[in-house]
Each structure stands twice: as structure tokens, then as C-alpha cells.
Amino acid sequence: MASGKGGVGKSTVAANLAVALAGLGYKVGLLDADIFGPSMPKMFRTEDARPYAESKDGRDMIVPVEQYGIKLLSIGFFVDPEQAVLWRGAMASNALKQLIADADWGELDYFVIDMPPGTSDIHLTLVQTLGITGAVIVSTPQEVALADARKGIDMFRNEKVNVPVLGLVENMAWFIPAELPENKYYLFGKEGCKRLAEELKVPLLGQIPIVQSICEGGDNGEPVALNLDTMTGMAFRELAQSVVIATDARNHQLPPTAAVSTAK
Numbered sequence: 001m002a003s004g005k006g007g008v009g010k011s012t013v014a015a016n017l018a019v020a021l022a023g024l025g026y027k028v029g030l031l032d033a034d035i036f037g038p039s040m041p042k043m044f045r046t047e048d049a050r051p052y053a054e055s056k057d058g059r060d061m062i063v064p065v066e067q068y069g070i071k072l073l074s075i076g077f078f079v080d081p082e083q084a085v086l087w088r089g090a091m092a093s094n095a096l097k098q099l100i101a102d103a104d105w106g107e108l109d110y111f112v113i114d115m116p117p118g119t120s121d122i123h124l125t126l127v128q129t130l131g132i133t134g135a136v137i138v139s140t141p142q143e144v145a146l147a148d149a150r151k152g153i154d155m156f157r158n159e160k161v162n163v164p165v166l167g168l169v170e171n172m173a174w175f176i177p178a179e180l181p182e183n184k185y186y187l188f189g190k191e192g193c194k195r196l197a198e199e200l201k202v203p204l205l206g207q208i209p210i211v212q213s214i215c216e217g218g219d220n221g222e223p224v225a226l227n228l229d230t231m232t233g234m235a236f237r238e239l240a241q242s243v244v245i246a247t248d249a250r251n252h253q254l255p256p257t258a259a260v261s262t263a264k
Contacts, residue, residue: 002156003138004148006117009171010138012218013208013239014114015043016225017136020240022069023228026109029064031099032074033126034116035092041076044068045221051077054104061104068226071106073099093125100129110247117148124260127161131257134166134250136205136243141170141192149193153200163257166246167203168193169239175210181231184209203246206239208232 001014011034018030032040041047044067051073053060064071075095105111113132116122126132135156139149149168156163170193174184187210197204208214211232217224225236 001112001136001138002115002123002152003117003145004150004152005139005145008117008138008140008145009208010117011039011043011114012214013138013169013171014112015040015218016214016223016236017240017243018070018110018112019068019223019225020228020233020236021110021112021243023225023237024240024244026244027107028069029071029105029108029111030073031111031113032072032076033096033099033113033122035075035095035122036116038074038076038079039218040072040074040114043218043221043223044070044072046072047076047221049077056104059102062099062102063104068223071108073103075099090121093121096122096125097129123155127163127260129259131259132163133247133257134164136166136169138169138171139193139196140172140188141186141190142188143192145188146192146196149196150200153202161260164250164254165200165202166243166250167205168197169205170194170207172210173207176231178212203242205242205246206235208235208239 001010003010018028022028030040032038046065046067049065051062051065054063062073064073065077113126137149137152139145153165155161156165172188174186176184194204214224214232224230224232227233228237
């Protein structure tokens with residue numbers, strides 16, 4: 001899960017996508033790879049969790065936290081939440097590698113990785129560490145966000161990276177007031193992601209509205225996708241189903257993605 005721009009709700013979408021996939025019966029792991037701004041511990045109400053190491057096949061492996069049927073790891077479990085993470089790029093990259101390679105994730109159907117915004121060392125470390133099945137780009141409909149979403153898509157499509165883009169998610173697509181649930185107000189423009197998806201020939205996987213319950217769910221540590229019968233829960237369920245379809249299509253049409261070689 002990636003975005004070219006911060007503040008578009010990527011982590012919220014990632015958290016609810018993971019919950020919705022688990023709700024559909026899949027085994028899901030979620031890695032909070034936003035080293036400098038981890039938010040998953042709060043979104044899953046696991047801020048007090050402290051993962052421990054367990055010996056497995058002669059190695060000490062980190063045991064992920066489990067919440068809502070999802071295996072979860074975040075750098076937020078290992079640092080003081082009140083202090084900024086003042087690390088150089090190499091330290092952050094090494095921490096990310098440990099959370100991936102030195103953790104006992106077990107057997108998973110989907111491994112959702114919530115990336116930091118932009119294009120950085122963390123993104124390069126990820127594609128050098130894992131063969132990524134596909135990238136999902138999150139954006140709002142406004143032009144300033146779409147311009148950065150293009151850069152995110154271009155990064156994954158770069159011939160040296162070559163990670164398939166599964167599609168776009170339009171977050172904050174419209175506002176629906178609780179007292180007028182039939183009304184839609186397009187605060188950030190209308191269908192900007194749909195137009196970008198058509199232009200770049202990638203699927204539009206879903207459109208998520210602005211609803212107060214989504215924000216409250218993130219703050220309270222109870223993602224709205226836990227209740228698939230609500231309007232917002234249904235939106236994330238439909239997104240999860242679209243991601244499953246896009247992933248299956250990608251796996252049938254393309255060979256597995258190889259990790260990017262670090263050789264010069």
C-alpha cells in the first residue's frame with residue numbers, strides 16, 4: 001500500500017483492507033513500514049503490546065502481535081511513542097529488514113505492507129528485500145494528490161523495480177453527512193482517481209467516502225471494516241474483493257516478481 005503524498009489516508013485504507021481480507025476468510029499479515037510515523041499500533045488498539053522473540057530452527061524470531069485475526073508488526077512496538085524516531089536511512093532500512101526477515105509470520109494468504117508516503121530509502125529496501133506481488137496506490141481526487149500518485153506509480157513501473165500496479169484506491173471520494181446519508185458532497189473534486197486510472201490503464205479498485213466513523217474507528221483502535229454490514233464496512237469489503245480479483249489476475253498473467261538486485 002503506497003501513496004505519493006502524505007495525508008491521503010493510506011494507513012487507514014491499509015488497516016481496513018487487512019481487516020476486510022481477514023473478514024473474507026484469508027490469513028493476513030500487516031506490516032507497518034512507515035518507520036518514522038507508525039500508526040498501526042493505535043489503529044489496532046495495541047499500543048501497549050511488546051512483541052517477544054521465540055527460538056525457531058535455531059533462530060530468534062519476533063512473534064507478531066495478533067489482533068482482529070491479523071498478524072501485525074510495527075516499529076511503533078519498539079520505540080517510545082512520545083519521541084521522534086531520529087534515524088538515518090540505513091538504520092531505518094535495517095529495522096524494516098528485521099521486521100520482515102526476522103519475524104515468524106507463518107503461512108499467509110496476504111501480506112499487506114503499509115509504506116511511508118513518497119519514494120525513499122524504505123521503498124528501495126522493500127523491493128530489494130521482497131519480491132512484491134503488486135502495489136496498490138492510494139490517493140484523494142484532488143489534482144495535487146494525483147500528481148504525486150503518478151510519481152508513486154512511476155516508481156513501481158520503473159524498469160529496475162518492475163512491480164505490477166494492481167490499481168488505484170480513491171480515498172475521501174465524497175463526504176456523506178450522517179444526518180443526510182443519501183447526499184454526496186465532492187469536497188476534493190470528483191472522480192480524479194477514476195480519470196487517472198483510465199489514463200494510466202490501471203484498475204480503479206475502490207472509492208472510499210469521508211465518513212466520521214472511519215476517523216473514529218482509527219482513533220479508537222476499531223477499524224470500521226470489522227463491521228461489514230455498515231456502509232463503510234461494505235466499501236472496504238468491496239475493495240478487498242477487488243484486490244483479490246486483481247491479485248489473482250496478476251498471478252495468472254505475470255510471473256512472480258523478483259526482488260531488485262543490489263548488484264551494480
